[in-house]
Amino acid sequence: MSLLKWSFSLAALLIAAGCSSIDSTSDFKGNQLTETGARPVSHIHSDIWGIYFLGFESCPVITGSYSEPGDWHFFSHTVSPNTAAEMVLEESRKQGADAVIDLKTDWDSSWQAATLIFWLKEAQASGNAVILSEETGDPVEEELIEIEEEETE
Secondary structure, eight states: OHHHHHHHHHHHHHEEEEEEEEEOOOEEEEEEOSOOEEEEEEEEEEEEEEEETTTTTTTTEEESSSOOOOOEEEEOOOSSHHHHHHHHHHHHHHOOOOOEEEEEEEEEEEOTTTSSSSSEEEEEEEEEEOOGGGSEEEEEEHHHHHHHHHHHH
């Protein structure tokens, strides 16, 4: 009977461990994020983690979903700095931003000694979602627009 309880406990731990989340805040208390005058939308942070057999990326057991934060997948490798960054970029698009500045990622893989055979892998990303004003857009593109306007007059 104790083996059955232990098995259910391990399964619950694995399901709870394979997860992802995305959080954001738009409360900057009047602080400016950039010197360029871009209008801040929010600061976004993503986290995705999972359990891997023997630490191999080819052997995921349960991992978080980067396309549906809070969900998880069995036997699907989803934990990487790229997927964490993609979560931030996707959330910024949903919030109406047209750029993400100061995008940072972090990656960790650690052996879970109590289990002997599993590794916990985690990737995080954070960045500032902004809307670029016309004055802070691409100067080359702005110059081309001005030349086109002059030619049509």
